[in-house]
Amino acid sequence: MVSLVIPSDISFVVLTAVTIIGAIMALQAKELIYGAIALAISFIGIAGFFALLDAPYLAMLQIAIYVGAVVVLILFTIMLVRRERGEEMDKRTDAAEGSMGLWLAGLLALAISGVVALAGTSLPTQAPAASLPVSDLGPALTLQYPVPLIILALLLSAALLGALVLAKVER
Amino acid sequence: MVTLTSYLIVSAALLGIGVYGLSVKRNAIRILFAVEVIVNAANLNFAAFTRYMNPPQVSGQIIVFYSIAAAAMEAAVGLALILVAFRLNSTIDVRKLNKLKG
Numbered sequence: 001m002v003s004l005v006i007p008s009d010i011s012f013v014v015l016t017a018v019t020i021i022g023a024i025m026a027l028q029a030k031e032l033i034y035g036a037i038a039l040a041i042s043f044i045g046i047a048g049f050f051a052l053l054d055a056p057y058l059a060m061l062q063i064a065i066y067v068g069a070v071v072v073l074i075l076f077t078i079m080l081v082r083r084e085r086g087e088e089m090d091k092r093t094d095a096a097e098g099s100m101g102l103w104l105a106g107l108l109a110l111a112i113s114g115v116v117a118l119a120g121t122s123l124p125t126q127a128p129a130a131s132l133p134v135s136d137l138g139p140a141l142t143l144q145y146p147v148p149l150i151i152l153a154l155l156l157s158a159a160l161l162g163a164l165v166l167a168k169v170e171r
Numbered sequence: 172m173v174t175l176t177s178y179l180i181v182s183a184a185l186l187g188i189g190v191y192g193l194s195v196k197r198n199a200i201r202i203l204f205a206v207e208v209i210v211n212a213a214n215l216n217f218a219a220f221t222r223y224m225n226p227p228q229v230s231g232q233i234i235v236f237y238s239i240a241a242a243a244m245e246a247a248v249g250l251a252l253i254l255v256a257f258r259l260n261s262t263i264d265v266r267k268l269n270k271l272k273g
Contacts (some may be wrong), residue, residue: 012173016181023185023208027192032200039204046211049178050235053222058214058235067194067241070207070246077250078200081257101195109187115264125174128225132232140229141236152240159244166251 011052019045032078040071054131178219187213199253199263203246210242 022042029035043066050059114125141149192205203223214235221231257263260270 003231008173012177018190019181020184023188024207026189026204029198032198035201039207042208043211046215049181049215050218052173054232055222055232055235058218058239061236061239062214066207066211066242068253070243073202073246073250074200077253080254081200081263088225098195098200101191101207104194105187105191105197108190109183112183112186113180114177116183120176123175124223124225125172127175127223128227130227131222132227132229136229137232137236140233145233147235152237156240157246158246163247163251166248166255169255 008052015045015048015052018042019049031077032082035053036071036074036078039074040067043067043071054127057134120165174217176195176221178215182212182216182219184224185209185215197263197266198262199256199265199268202265203249203253207242207246210245 019042022038022040022045024034025038026042029038043062047059047062047067050056144164189205189209190210190213193202196202196205216233217235221228223224224231253263256268260268263270
């Protein structure tokens with residue numbers, strides 16, 4: 001779909017850069033607000049990946065729920081929680097802790113890359129040409145997997161009530 | 172040439188970034204950011220694997236649908252918890268929220 005307009009290699013590289021840099025900025029930006037906006041940009045990158053992977057419904061869902069709802073919720077919370085202007089909420093982490101976290105994350109990513117490299121020969125390299133139309137998702141959701149859908153609805157209402165009750169806790 | 176492996180590498184990198192944030196950051200909202208990044212890495216994995224399946228299958232996209240809905244709930248409840256913690260302790264530094272420590 002997207003590959004008709006732009007070669008998929010170029011869009012893959014651009015999306016990778018946007019997603020990874022957005023995720024890093026979300027965690028490292030000095031101001032929490034800028035971090036939330038960088039997180040939104042990273043989510044848009046993921047939505048682009050979904051479009052590239054021939055899942056336009058997921059791309060729309062990602063934009064509507066993550067960028068539209070979750071990030072806005074986070075922004076409101078940051079504004080509620082923020083104290084006087086100028087005070088730095090997020091203290092700089094000390095060096096020992098930071099290098100520890102870097103080692104941990106690097107080792108984890110390296111281990112997964114190793115597994116991928118080992119399994120690489122057995123993984124499919126070519127995506128099948130035939131892709132699924134979006135209209136296949138509805139029947140699969142309601143006919144093939146109806147029970148998870150109902151459980152999801154119950155979980156949604158439980159989470160909504162839980163958030164309401166939590167927000168009413170008095171000092 | 173973009174293969175399944177390239178998507179898996181991107182996903183692994185996102186997971187690494189998320190784990191770094193989880194283990195190093197002190198602000199509760201930052202930790203929530205890290206959790207969201209990790210969930211997105213998992214979603215990307217599901218979407219990539221289901222795209223490269225032959226014959227095409229819809230189940231991976233369904234799982235991502237559920238995962239996105241669950242992550243939205245988790246964000247709502249997590250932010251409510253952060254608000255309560257801020258109201259009770261007037262800080263959201265997770266190193267200072269240690270009342271349960273023996």
